[in-house]
Amino acid sequence: TGDHWGYGIEDGPSVWHKTYPIAQGNRQSPIDIVPHQASCDPSLGPIVLNYDHCTSMNIANNGHSVIVEFDDTDDRVVIQGGPLDNPYKLKQFHFHWGGKGCHGSEHTVAGNSYASELHLVHWNAVKYGTFEEAATAPDGLAVLGIFLETGDDHRWLNMITDALYMVKFKGSVTDFEGFNPMCLLPSSLDYWTYLGSLTTPPLYESVVWIILREPIMVSEKQLSKFRMLLLTEEEEDQRIHMENNFRPPQPLNGRKVLNLCV
Numbered sequence: 001t002g003d004h005w006g007y008g009i010e011d012g013p014s015v016w017h018k019t020y021p022i023a024q025g026n027r028q029s030p031i032d033i034v035p036h037q038a039s040c041d042p043s044l045g046p047i048v049l050n051y052d053h054c055t056s057m058n059i060a061n062n063g064h065s066v067i068v069e070f071d072d073t074d075d076r077v078v079i080q081g082g083p084l085d086n087p088y089k090l091k092q093f094h095f096h097w098g099g100k101g102c103h104g105s106e107h108t109v110a111g112n113s114y115a116s117e118l119h120l121v122h123w124n125a126v127k128y129g130t131f132e133e134a135a136t137a138p139d140g141l142a143v144l145g146i147f148l149e150t151g152d153d154h155r156w157l158n159m160i161t162d163a164l165y166m167v168k169f170k171g172s173v174t175d176f177e178g179f180n181p182m183c184l185l186p187s188s189l190d191y192w193t194y195l196g197s198l199t200t201p202p203l204y205e206s207v208v209w210i211i212l213r214e215p216i217m218v219s220e221k222q223l224s225k226f227r228m229l230l231l232t233e234e235e236e237d238q239r240i241h242m243e244n245n246f247r248p249p250q251p252l253n254g255r256k257v258l259n260l261c262v
């Protein structure tokens with residue numbers, strides 16, 4: 001069993017619906033965000049991030065992305081405000097990226113995609129007992145999406161890209177403590193928000209999406225290190241590089257994209 005899905009021709013987003021029918025649901029992610037069609041909602045406040053005490057534990061290659069996991073037994077590391085009725089606890093963050101020179105973000109903005117997209121995944125521990133339970137509930141998860149644009153080197157992203165060689169193979173994991181993702185945020189927390197889903201199988205429609213408008217700058221050299229990661233395990237002969245691990249935009253189906261009123 002396990003997940004036999006991927007991003008290739010045989011196992012990619014265009015065939016996920018065969019195993020995960022919800023792929024054709026009415027609140028799927030990602031979407032194309034059209035800024036001038038977003039409505040401002042006066043009841044929306046600013047996003048508040050309390051990442052001060054966050055304790056990253058490890059960095060891993062799960063065969064789909066590279067993931068930094070956090071100790072979520074501590075309920076101090078949260079995102080709240082904005083569209084959220086409760087504080088949501090940080091569980092992990094990971095990235096989606098393209099191939100050389102291609103774009104790799106999941107969400108697009110007026111049809112334009114970015115080089116990569118960072119997802120900080122949080123869960124509603126006030127209402128649900130475990131992450132897994134929250135992941136199946138309509139208000140269970142809050143994912144903060146941050147676009148990565150190619151430009152100058154990102155000083156703090158080096159801490160992650162320098163660790164990638166240690167998790168080259170699918171299934172590898174290594175200690176990665178003391179990393180605080182506050183250093184990956186852009187200067188503005190201005191955001192768009194809408195109700196959507198996981199962007200990978202099982203594609204549960206359980207995500208309140210919060211996408212920051214301002215991208216962070218990373219260098220082509222830093223991005224190229226993500227593409228050095230492999231989809232294949234150490235013992236396998238074949239070596240397939242991890243790239244283009246993004247799902248394309250899905251139908252909006254009448255959903256409203258909201259933003260902060262300026």
Ligand SMILES: O=C1NC(=O)[C@@H](c2ccccc2)S1
Pocket residue numbers: 065094119121143197198199200201202
């Ligand atoms: O934003 C998302 N990105 C992903 O890879 C999806 C996911 C799936 C399972 C757990 C956490 C995240 S949902």
Ligand SMILES: [Zn+2]
Pocket residue numbers: 094095096119199
């Ligand atoms: Zn993601």
